Amino acid sequence: MIIRQMHVNEADKIRQIDRSEQIDRIYKMNGGQLETVPMGHECPTWDEEHTDEMVNRFQRELEQGGTAYGAFDGEVLAGFGVLGHRFRGRNQDQLQVDLMYVSRPYRRQGLATRIMNELSRVAKERGASYLYISSTETESAVGFYRANGGNLTEEVDEELYQQEPEDIHMLKKL
Numbered sequence: 001m002i003i004r005q006m007h008v009n010e011a012d013k014i015r016q017i018d019r020s021e022q023i024d025r026i027y028k029m030n031g032g033q034l035e036t037v038p039m040g041h042e043c044p045t046w047d048e049e050h051t052d053e054m055v056n057r058f059q060r061e062l063e064q065g066g067t068a069y070g071a072f073d074g075e076v077l078a079g080f081g082v083l084g085h086r087f088r089g090r091n092q093d094q095l096q097v098d099l100m101y102v103s104r105p106y107r108r109q110g111l112a113t114r115i116m117n118e119l120s121r122v123a124k125e126r127g128a129s130y131l132y133i134s135s136t137e138t139e140s141a142v143g144f145y146r147a148n149g150g151n152l153t154e155e156v157d158e159e160l161y162q163q164e165p166e167d168i169h170m171l172k173k174l
Helices: 007-014 048-063 110-124 139-147 159-165
Strands: 002-006 021-030 035-043 067-073 077-086 094-102 130-135 150-152 168-173
Touching: 002 110, 007 048, 007 067, 021 094, 021 130, 021 139, 048 067, 048 094, 077 110, 077 130, 077 139, 094 110, 110 130, 130 139, 130 150, 130 159, 139 150, 139 168
Parallel strands: 094 130
Antiparallel strands: 002 067, 021 035, 067 077, 077 094, 130 168, 150 168
């Protein structure tokens, strides 16, 4: 498995990602605390419309100065992460983990951690003090970010909150 920087012309490789997963529990914010909510359903992979949205989002972010890293199994994209281009936060010292996905057959092999380490390195090189994480509320996603240094933030980015109000917002100190 090779982890390397991805380029805007590789956006269509995202179509190879199987984002499906069994979701047994999700988290909700309740009075500043995480509350576990049982779910027990299968989340399917993206449909064509959502895949197109992800490809476009990847392209836009890279065209504006963002950075992407992918995990490749030969020619197959096994996972990827995108570091946003725009500084956020009161002190303008946060860069967002804009996208992070590992294809179902490749999960639990350390790929997301390796991608996250690359995004952290680049963010630090660009002068960021924190990664801003707006995580899907699934137990697996929140658990991953927390295991990789993410902590709940008290200062939620209003723009990102408006885009996905159910997300769990975290900061990772670099």
